[in-house]
Amino acid sequence: xxxxxxxxxxxxxxxxxxxxxxxxxxxxxxxxxxxxxxxxxxxxxxxxxxxxxxxxxxxxxxxxxxxxxxxxxxxxxxxxxxxxxxxxxxxxxxxxxxxxxxxxxxxxxxxxxxxxxxxxxxxxxxxxxxxxxxxxxxxxxxxxxxxxxxxxxxxxxxxxxxxxxxxxxxxxxxxxxxxxxxxxxxxxxxxxxxxxxxxxxxxxxxxx
Numbered sequence: 513x514x515x516x517x518x519x520x521x522x523x524x525x526x527x528x529x530x531x532x533x534x535x536x537x538x539x540x541x542x543x544x545x546x547x548x549x550x551x552x553x554x555x556x557x558x559x560x561x562x563x564x565x566x567x568x569x570x571x572x573x574x575x576x577x578x579x580x581x582x583x584x585x586x587x588x589x590x591x592x593x594x595x596x597x598x599x600x601x602x603x604x605x606x607x608x609x610x611x612x613x614x615x616x617x618x619x620x621x622x623x624x625x626x627x628x629x630x631x632x633x634x635x636x637x638x639x640x641x642x643x644x645x646x647x648x649x650x651x652x653x654x655x656x657x658x659x660x661x662x663x664x665x666x667x668x669x670x671x672x673x674x675x676x677x678x679x680x681x682x683x684x685x686x687x688x689x690x691x692x693x694x695x696x697x698x699x700x701x702x703x704x705x706x707x708x709x710x711x712x713x714x715x716x717x718x719x720x
Contacts, residue, residue, distance in 0.1 A: 543650075543653045544650065544651065544652050544653010544654065545651070545652055545653055545661065545672045545675070546653075546672065546675070546710075547672055547673060547674070547675060547706075547709045547710060548671065548672065549671070549672045550669040550670060550671055550672075551566075551577075551651075551652065551661065551663050551670045551671070551672055552651060553565050553566045553567050553670070554566070554648045554651075556611065556641035556642060556643060556644075556648065557624070557641065557642050557644070558639045558640065558641055559624075559627055559628045559631045559636075559639075559640045559641075559642075564609070564639050564641055566609070566663075566670055569607065571605065572605050572606070572607060572665060573604070573605030573606060573664070573665055573700075573701070574605065574606050574662065574663050574664040574665050574670070574673075574697075574700060575606065575607060575608075575609050575662070575663045575665075575670065576597060576598075576601060576606055576607065576608045576609065576660065576662055576693060576697065577609045577611065577652070577660070577661040577662070577663060578594060578608060578609070578610050578611070578658050578659070578660050578661075578678075579610075579611050579612075579613050579649055579652070579654040579656070579657055579658060579659040579660075579661075579718070580594065580610050580611070580612065580657050580658040581612045581613070581614045581619070581621075581622045581657045581716075582612070582619075582621045582622050582626055582627060582630045583614075583619050583621035583622055583716075584657045584658075584715055584716035585716070586656075586657065586658060586682050586714060586715035586716055587657045587658050587715060587716070589682050589683065590658050590678055590682060591634050592634075592685070593678055593679070593685050594608060594610065594638075594658070594678070595634070595635070595636065595637055595638075597678070597693060597694065598637045598638045599637060600694070601697050602637070602638070604697075604701055605701075606662075606697050606700075606701075607638060608637075608638040609638065609639055609641065610636070610638055610639065610640045610641065611640075611641045611642075611643050611648060611649070612627055612640065612641070612642050612643060613643045613646060613648070613649035613654060613657070613718045614657070614718060614719040615646065615719055615720055618719035618720065619719050622719070624642050624644070627640055627642060646720060649718055653675075654713075654718060655713065655717065655718060656713040656714065656715035656716065656717060656718065657715045657716050657718060658677075658678060658713065658715050659675075659676075659713040659715065660674065660675070660676060660677065660678055660692075660693055660713070661674070661675055662674035662675075662693065662696050662697060662700070662706075664700055673696060673700060673706050673709065674692065674693065674696040674706050674708075674709055674710070675709070675710050675711075675713075676692060676710055676711030676712060676713050677692055677711045677712065677713050677714055678691075678692065678693050679691045679692055679693070679694075680692070680711075682714055682715075690708075692708055692711050695707055695708065696708070696709075
């Protein structure tokens with residue numbers, strides 16, 4: 513009888529633990545946008561000191577919004593690929609919009625002045641915006657650098673069509689055999705459903 517009570521108690525604890533884990537995972541997925549949501553526009557300072565909004569791009573069909581930064585080795589590894597994505601898709605109506613979400617107090621390398629230097633060094637062909645109040649990345653639900661959100665313009669709305677990683681190999685572009693962002697934008701340009709809508713973003717945590 514005593515053994516039975518112990519077994520029942522253990523089972524109860526396991527059930528409660530499982531419920532708690534489920535609750536954590538649900539709450540995490542509820543933060544920020546998910547596929548199909550309409551993303552709110554923003555106005556952030558660009559490295560040329562101008563203010564940039566999605567609404568500035570009257571002829572765009574959508575956007576490749578990438579939360580990235582200077583210091584993170586994952587972000588650095590993807591810089592050339594981000595430049596290539598902009599060159600590939602900006603003429604087709606899907607420009608890259610890069611946003612640095614990090615606090616320079618946590619990482620001085622991610623200061624606005626250093627953003628200007630990095631963009632010049634790498635020859636960025638896209639806006640590199642500073643989320644200095646750290647208000648935009650929580651709206652999106654970004655947690656990593658880099659973290660990608662592909663938006664499709666539908667009238668006045670910018671609908672989220674993809675969230676996650678750029679591809680499946682941050683170390684080596686040539687070895688990446690799953691090009692999630694490229695495949696997603698190509699599908700949207702054809703009027704097709706995005707083949708993979710959500711992947712896990714691999715990178716450094718955003719620094720508050």
